[in-house]
Amino acid sequence: MIATNLQNIRAAIAKLSSERSFAEPVNLVAVTKTRSIAEMRQAIDAGITIIGENKVQEAQKKHAELNRQVEWHLIGHLQSNKAKAAVQIFDVIESVDSAKIATALNVEATKQGKIQRIYIQVNLVHEAQKSGINPTELLELIAYIQNLPHLQLEGLMFIAPNLEDKSQLAAIFHDMRALYDDVIAKLGSANTLQHLSMGMTNDYPIAIAEGSTSVRLGSAIFGPRNY
Numbered sequence: 001m002i003a004t005n006l007q008n009i010r011a012a013i014a015k016l017s018s019e020r021s022f023a024e025p026v027n028l029v030a031v032t033k034t035r036s037i038a039e040m041r042q043a044i045d046a047g048i049t050i051i052g053e054n055k056v057q058e059a060q061k062k063h064a065e066l067n068r069q070v071e072w073h074l075i076g077h078l079q080s081n082k083a084k085a086a087v088q089i090f091d092v093i094e095s096v097d098s099a100k101i102a103t104a105l106n107v108e109a110t111k112q113g114k115i116q117r118i119y120i121q122v123n124l125v126h127e128a129q130k131s132g133i134n135p136t137e138l139l140e141l142i143a144y145i146q147n148l149p150h151l152q153l154e155g156l157m158f159i160a161p162n163l164e165d166k167s168q169l170a171a172i173f174h175d176m177r178a179l180y181d182d183v184i185a186k187l188g189s190a191n192t193l194q195h196l197s198m199g200m201t202n203d204y205p206i207a208i209a210e211g212s213t214s215v216r217l218g219s220a221i222f223g224p225r226n227y
């Protein structure tokens, strides 16, 4: 079932990509929180090369067990006391949203002799319960991160609100792409942002149409989660 789901998702992504005006290809991150090692291996055997996990502890266990060559992305909120383990496991940390966590990651990456690839998570619509930096503080955080030699900023990450209204959702993704383009323009030759990570199972077609370069899919690949 996982292989068939992936086949259908790939076809959908290819079609949506061909219908939009953005030139970038769309990456697929398989979100494997709560999924077993066996399910993860099935997805990898069916061509998945990027894994997304929400929790450091869960990822740590799976990382030790999986025994497959894949790129690991942290997509859940990160606390400073987990920075060490996060730097040990993850190729990309998508959820950086403060100078504090950036500082902690830079310290750990320095200790481990690693350049840690990161994205900044943006809270575009000011949802109180969500992580992410306010857009008005984004450039300041980017400037701060540019001075941390062991961090490499590669993208922005966004989690859309759960909305019934598709046109409202499209407008929000559109605004997020506009913010991404605006930041790239402002950075000029200092720009290192290659990715705009947005779109999940329920909204990825809209996210791709509006300019996502990376979608994070769990349920679409593995079926509904039980929690």
Ligand SMILES: *Cc1c(COP(=O)(O)O)cnc(C)c1O
Residues within 6 Å of the ligand: 031, 033, 054, 075, 076, 159, 200, 201, 202, 216, 217, 218, 219, 220
């Ligand atoms: C769980 C999760 C996803 C995937 O969710 P689905 O609806 O199962 O596709 C994507 N991004 C983040 C940040 C998540 O926590």
